[in-house]
Amino acid sequence: MNNAAHIEIAYITAAVLFCFGIKMLSSPKTARKGNLVSAFGMLLAVGATLLYKGLDLRWIGVGMALGGIGGVLAARLVQMTAMPQMVAVFNGFGGAASLLVAWSEYHIRHPERMGLMPIAVAATVIIGAVTFTGSMIAYAKLAERIPSRPILFPHQHPINAALGITAVGCTAVFLMSPASHYALFLFVMLTALVLGVLLVIPIGGADMPVVICLLNSYSGLAAAAAGFVILNNVLIVSGALVGASGIILTRIMCKAMNRSLANVLFGGFGALRQGKKGYHGEARSLSVEDAYYLLEAARSVVFVPGYGMAAAQAQHVVRELGELLESNGAEVKYCIHPVAGRMPGHMNVLLAEANVPYEKLVEPPDVNPIMDTVDVAVVIGANDVVNPAARDEPSSPLYGMPIIEVDRARTCVVIKRSLNPGFAGVDNPLFFKPNTRMLFGDAKQVVSSLVAEFKEAT
Amino acid sequence: MMVMLLFIFVLAMFLGFELISKVPSQLHTPLMSGSNAISGITIVGAIIAAGRGDTAFTVILGTLAVCLATINVIGGYVVTDRMLGMFRHGGRRK
Numbered sequence: 402m403n404n405a406a407h408i409e410i411a412y413i414t415a416a417v418l419f420c421f422g423i424k425m426l427s428s429p430k431t432a433r434k435g436n437l438v439s440a441f442g443m444l445l446a447v448g449a450t451l452l453y454k455g456l457d458l459r460w461i462g463v464g465m466a467l468g469g470i471g472g473v474l475a476a477r478l479v480q481m482t483a484m485p486q487m488v489a490v491f492n493g494f495g496g497a498a499s500l501l502v503a504w505s506e507y508h509i510r511h512p513e514r515m516g517l518m519p520i521a522v523a524a525t526v527i528i529g530a531v532t533f534t535g536s537m538i539a540y541a542k543l544a545e546r547i548p549s550r551p552i553l554f555p556h557q558h559p560i561n562a563a564l565g566i567t568a569v570g571c572t573a574v575f576l577m578s579p580a581s582h583y584a585l586f587l588f589v590m591l592t593a594l595v596l597g598v599l600l601v602i603p604i605g606g607a608d609m610p611v612v613i614c615l616l617n618s619y620s621g622l623a624a625a626a627a628g629f630v631i632l633n634n635v636l637i638v639s640g641a642l643v644g645a646s647g648i649i650l651t652r653i654m655c656k657a658m659n660r661s662l663a664n665v666l667f668g669g670f671g672a673l674r675q676g677k678k679g680y681h682g683e684a685r686s687l688s689v690e691d692a693y694y695l696l697e698a699a700r701s702v703v704f705v706p707g708y709g710m711a712a713a714q715a716q717h718v719v720r721e722l723g724e725l726l727e728s729n730g731a732e733v734k735y736c737i738h739p740v741a742g743r744m745p746g747h748m749n750v751l752l753a754e755a756n757v758p759y760e761k762l763v764e765p766p767d768v769n770p771i772m773d774t775v776d777v778a779v780v781i782g783a784n785d786v787v788n789p790a791a792r793d794e795p796s797s798p799l800y801g802m803p804i805i806e807v808d809r810a811r812t813c814v815v816i817k818r819s820l821n822p823g824f825a826g827v828d829n830p831l832f833f834k835p836n837t838r839m840l841f842g843d844a845k846q847v848v849s850s851l852v853a854e855f856k857e858a859t
Numbered sequence: 860m861m862v863m864l865l866f867i868f869v870l871a872m873f874l875g876f877e878l879i880s881k882v883p884s885q886l887h888t889p890l891m892s893g894s895n896a897i898s899g900i901t902i903v904g905a906i907i908a909a910g911r912g913d914t915a916f917t918v919i920l921g922t923l924a925v926c927l928a929t930i931n932v933i934g935g936y937v938v939t940d941r942m943l944g945m946f947r948h949g950g951r952r953k
Contacts, residue, residue, distance in 0.1 A: 412903075420874065420878060422897075423875075423879065423882075423893070423897075424878055424881075426886055426890050427878075427881040427882045427883065427886070428883075432889060432943045433943040433944060436889070436893050436936060436939045436940055436943055439896070439897060439936070440896070440940075443897070443899070443900065443902075443932055443936070446900060446902075447902060447903065447906065447932075450903045450906045450907065451906065453907065456906070456907070456910030456911065457910050457911075460909045460910070460918055460921065460925075461906050461909045461922070461925055463922060464909060464922040464923070464924070464925030464926040464929065465925055465926075465929050467926045468926040468927065468928065468929025468930045468933065471926075471929075471934070472929060472930040472931070472932070472933030472937065473933055473934070475938075476937035476941065477937065477941070479938065481942075481945075484888060484892075484938070484942070487892075487934075488888075488891055488892050488938075491892070491895050491896075491930065491935050491938075492895055492898075492931075494927040494928070494930050494931045495895065495898045495899050495901060495927070497927050498899070498902065498905055498925075498927040498928035499901040499904070499924075501905065501924035501927070502901055502904035502905050502908055502920075502921075502924050504920055505908040505913075505916075505917040505920035505921050508916060509914065516861070517861045613891070617894065617895055617898075620895065620898040621894070621897075623901070624900055627901050628864070628868075629861070629864055629865075630904070632860065632864065633903060634864070634867060636900055636901060636903060636904060637864055637868050637871065638868075638871040639871075639898070639900040640868075640898060641871035641875055642871055643895070643897050644872065644875065645873075645874075645876045646875055646878075646890065646894040647894070648876075649875075649876060649879045649880060650879075650887060650891065653884070653887075737884075737885070739884050739887075744888055744891065745884065745888060745890075745891060746885060746886060746888035746889070746890075746891075747888060749884075749885040749886070750888045753942070753945040753946045753947070756945075758947055759885060759946050759947070762885055764884060
């Protein structure tokens with residue numbers, strides 16, 4: 402392999418391009434180019450690998466053709482609202498691919514390379530397997546193929562712990578003489594696959610942003626571990642970058658919910674809390690017409706979108722309403738909570754799809770200080786992220802979570818299907834505040850009729 | 860060799876932390892799908908496994924891995940590009 406040096410240089414270049422690509426993602430102006438830079442790095446790495454002497458390209462071609470067609474179709478056809486499950490699927494496939502790489506490497510069992518390799522093999526297989534099945538369950542939950550609420554069963558924690566210990570124990574035995582323990586290797590893989598399922602099913606829909614980030618991190622770590630198996634730098638560097646990225650995002654998400662990672666993963670949040678406190682004040686509801694008069698007179702309006710907007714596909718009509726309000730002389734902003742929706746930045750993508758310029762999308766710290774001067778805050782399908790109990794009531798399970806303080810706006814209009822509590826199962830005192838008006842109905846229908854009111858008036 | 864690789868791994872993690880802390884929250888979804896595509900780098904290992912042709916079984920595993928990793932890579936980049944194409948300024952709407 403005298404072309405090995407060239408291949409190595411190509412790998413280093415690819416790793417550098419990945420770094421630049423991620424760096425360029427830090428501004429919306431350069432982000433798209435950054436993605437292309439990163440994609441070019443990938444092309445380089447793949448191209449260089451194909452130059453290895455003695456590779457039989459037939460099956461590689463088959464795999465790439467199938468995967469390429471599948472990938473392009475999926476990426477082109479997916480609805481923006483379905484983005485979280487799409488990312489989950491891609492994640493899972495990455496994890497599975499790393500697992501298969503380690504498996505095939507172990508299957509050949511080059512005796513001269515045994516050394517520390519089995520540790521890397523075991524790590525790749527375990528992380529890859531958990532990533533794969535975990536992501537598939539996350540996909541099923543996000544696509545609502547299975548209920549998105551936490552699925553709990555008796556003795557869940559002891560069973561998970563036992564399974565975890567079994568996996569670790571078997572791995573230890575496997576490592577003592579890896580070459581002779583093929584069956585044990587397969588057993589460890591199986592245990593990890595089951596573990597991936599069990600770890601994700603107790604996690605509810607609104608905690609999915611955390612899980613997606615964590616699985617994203619795992620898929621990177623699996624790739625890095627696979628890099629240790631085949632002793633390849635570019636896998637290690639890129640895998641570590643992705644692993645770090647996922648960890649940071651996980652931390653941001655946890656912080657935005659004021660919960661520890663352990664609480665998210667093992668809390669079964671939302672299912673355990675049946676004892677409701679119940680705020681049975683009266684909620685004042687509002688007709689579409691009244692809401693129109695309210696908005697028509699408003700000089701400043703803040704929209705607070707949540708998962709309800711995504712579920713109703715209401716982003717386009719929301720943008721339309723926003724534009725009508727602007728031409729009516731109001732100042733319009735969209736305030737997005739970090740955990741709104743089902744993945745980090747979910748609402749930003751939807752509003753971007755609806756052509757809302759990104760300058761209008763702001764974060765809670767930008768809006769909260771000036772909330773008193775906001776005439777109308779319109780909450781569209783968000784709940785827990787605007788729950789004042791998180792600020793006021795130390796006994797609330799949400800207490801301490803940073804919220805968007807819409808209750809301090811002059812008027813707060815909440816568009817919602819019912820008074821039901823949000824995902825966390827915690828009642829929302831916001832609905833019963835004197836300056837809150839409930840506008841019951843499907844987000845898309847309600848906002849469309851508001852748009853119609855505005856159009857009639859002009 | 861292993862220690863050297865571990866060293867690289869740790870440095871790359873630090874680099875990752877540095878680079879990613881600067882990404883604003885509005886770009887978190889593209890960051891995720893973009894970094895997701897990068898994790899498809901395991902395709903390099905998959906290509907080697909599928910192409911080296913050691914045994915029929917490893918060729919099967921390798922081909923499957925190439926297929927899955929390609930979906931991850933191509934799908935990830937295309938979807939990220941599609942998303943980022945939607946982010947725009949106030950100035951040139953529509």
